[in-house]
Amino acid sequence: MSVKESKSIQQVLFSKRWWILTALILVIFTLWTAEFQEANTTAVLAGTLRHSTPLVLGAMCGLLCERSGVINIGIEGQMLMSAWGGFMIASTSGSLLLGVFAGIVIGMMMGAVLAGISVGLRGDQIIAGTVINIAAIGITSFFFSLGRTLPSGKTQVIKLGPLADIPVAGRVLFSNKPITFLTLLLIPTLWFLLFRTKWGLRTRAVGEHPSAAETVGVSVIGMRYFNVMMGGGVAGLAGAYLSLEAVGSFERGMTNGKGFVALAVMIFGRWNPVGAWGAALLFGYASAVQTQFQFRDWLTNDPQFIGIIPFVVTIVVLAGFVGRARPPASIGQPYSRE
């Protein structure tokens, strides 16, 4: 089943022609907006990768949860809490590494809250996620004190030796900040774990048919707790990325809807980490072109129209593709052993 499914995702759902056509249009558009200059092209592509990182992390959080049958609408709140917690720890301890670590731990704790309400207490999963989102806004604004700064600054760019000197590709792929590199590693790792290991098979079994999984001795409750907490950790990494790598400070509501866009990315990517990466790059590209628009003085008088692009794209994607995507079968239903 595992081989068949990963194959069908590439072959049936996303015909290759469609991908090639999209890629071609994007390349032409990129070259056009960049006026065929290397620096501009690099800027757009690097921006795409930068904007896609929190989205693909959020999407991986979502698919970890949903593959085992738990809807996570609280990614936004988990990211926000981790962005705040990671920043607070990093600014008080002076260690960015500790901050990132704290972000991941806080994300896992938020995952535990979601799992506790929706798996343990069998509450409604959508309401549980909404609770996390609202609580995150309240907690982060209550405990956030203005004027805090990071003593050591945000994470720095790492260059992978001579690879980083390759024109365009080197600057885009081999000269990045640590969490970005970590994300690029995490995508194939999660794909491998989901589709090629015993844990992955069990996760998917729990998401598709929990009582069958229970019959063969898999603990449905245990798997869901574990996966939702792991997913929370990944969302935590996304939060740490925002405050410690992308911005270098915390702002109220700094996730700005990224957790929800990540859900659309997950659906667009058919609950597959590699597919989600493709979708995240598409969304990232939409944001990167925005920046380019501002840079080139297009539509600068009406920034609101540029601001809505990612949200409109999310709606269009959801309306256009979700009807044809099939989520894990047991999603949204609390499980209780009879």
Add this chain to the structure above:
Amino acid sequence: MPILAVALAIATGAIIIAFSGSSPVDAYKALIDGSLSDSKSIGRTLEKATPLVMGGLAVAFAFKAGLFNIGGQGQLVFGALIAGAVGYGITGLPWIIHTPLALLAGAVAGALWGAIPGILKASRGAHEVITTIMLNFVALNMTDWLASKVWREEGVIVRTPHIEESAEIPRWGEIPTGFLLAVVIAFVCWYLLRSTTFGFEIKSVGLNPNAAHYAGISVKKIVILTMAISGLLAALGGAIETQGVVGRYEPGFNAGLGFEGITIALLARTHPLAVIPAAILIGAMEAGGSMMQFKADVSPEITDIIQALILIFVATPIIVRWFLSQKEANELSVSTTWGSS
């Protein structure tokens, strides 16, 4: 049972206040002082409660059809802006026409905006939780643009001009008339859901869309109509706020109200009449929040935390059942698969 949830939340809030180094007793005393101590503060509480009643009704109404409308914020700002535009743009009308006209314009704008996620759900199966949140961001940007480019008042501040006197909703002594209007609307919703065929159809779709479909109810029509009415209710809250309190539309208008609607609807267990006391409770927290900062040096965001705690305790009936040891599990459920319509 909801009372217990509130009590638990307030107790937990007290622990958090104590943790942050202030006295919980002083803080809550200041909260009550600022919200319920005299007729003026009660008036302010009711004023704050008005859009909350409407926001709570919007969420509760959609819940009856099994829909989760998180788009209250977007619908509210659209209602507020359009009511403001009609309120200042049309002149020379007597108040008996102008006031309801502006309210109606805001309500219709919200109904149309609210219908979009309904249509997307009915025709394409897009989950309303995500589309409504995305539309919130779109609505905030669009109203920002309209207020700063199309209907902007001359001057440095981005806002629409003050509405005509004929469009203003007056106060009735200390009691804002808008609040009375909201109460009337709550009763209308209650009657609609309880005693009409339409209300029966909505509840049937909420309980079991398949069964409703086989009983001959057009599920798609109900989904779209319910979302439109839900949007209308939220937008009317915005319109009342513009015409009764603020007098104009400013960007950043009542940010976050959409989420409070969810808390209130869940606290009221989606009963349209129970929305009123729930909204007054949250309204009192809003009204007393600034007093709490002034007198007890507690950041007003603590009320956000208390609200989130209320939500947690309400959303998990088992916790409360454990405390009460009785099976009063009127559980709420809105989770459907992403692809279902």
